[in-house]
Amino acid sequence: MEKALMSLTVVNGLPxxxxxxxxxxxxxxxxALALVVCAxxxxxxxxxxxxLPILAFVALASVPLATHAGEWLEQHVGSDPLVRKxxxxxxxxxxxxxxxxxxxxxxxxxxxxxxxxxxxxxxASWSSSALLRGAVVVLSLAVAAGAVVxxxxxxxxxxxxxxxxxxxxxxxxxxx
Numbered sequence: 001m002e003k004a005l006m007s008l009t010v011v012n013g014l015p016x017x018x019x020x021x022x023x024x025x026x027x028x029x030x031x032a033l034a035l036v037v038c039a040x041x042x043x044x045x046x047x048x049x050x051x052l053p054i055l056a057f058v059a060l061a062s063v064p065l066a067t068h069a070g071e072w073l074e075q076h077v078g079s080d081p082l083v084r085k086x087x088x089x090x091x092x093x094x095x096x097x098x099x100x101x102x103x104x105x106x107x108x109x110x111x112x113x114x115x116x117x118x119x120x121x122x123x124a125s126w127s128s129s130a131l132l133r134g135a136v137v138v139l140s141l142a143v144a145a146g147a148v149v150x151x152x153x154x155x156x157x158x159x160x161x162x163x164x165x166x167x168x169x170x171x172x173x174x175x176x
């Protein structure tokens with residue numbers, strides 16, 4: 001009997017990790033950027049609205065999906081120290097993605113509650129508390145930077161694991 005063509009580990013006969021990792025590579029830095037912009041610019045957070053925490057939630061959900069598929073792939077390739085290092089680094093992204101989601105929800109909630117009143121006056125909760133706003137901006141920036149740096153480190157280690165010794169430094173054929 002033929003195996004299923006699609007699962008959380010294999011898509012069309014190829015390791016799903018190769019597909020799912022692209023969601024992480026795009027969504028985590030995009031969520032980080034959106035978080036920093038919205039934390040620093042409350043009007044931007046109000047304009048973006050619920051999209052901010054939803055984006056961060058989808059990024060968060062993509063991390064265990066890619067990790068699960070990566071663990072399956074790790075069991076189906078030869079033992080390699082570069083693959084092990086990549087897997088270890090990959091296990092560390094979930095807390096950063098969770099931080100992005102939590103701060104995105106806080107920024108969205110706070111911006112939503114501090115929306116200007118119909119008479120145009122600002123709400124007191126977010127806009128007048130410079131200390132609170134400054135702390136949220138700094139913490140959001142720290143979480144966003146940590147998440148992006150971690151995605152870079154994981155991606156770099158994954159590329160090294162996948163491509164080391166798998167190509168020729170000189171052309172193998174002449175297409176000209």
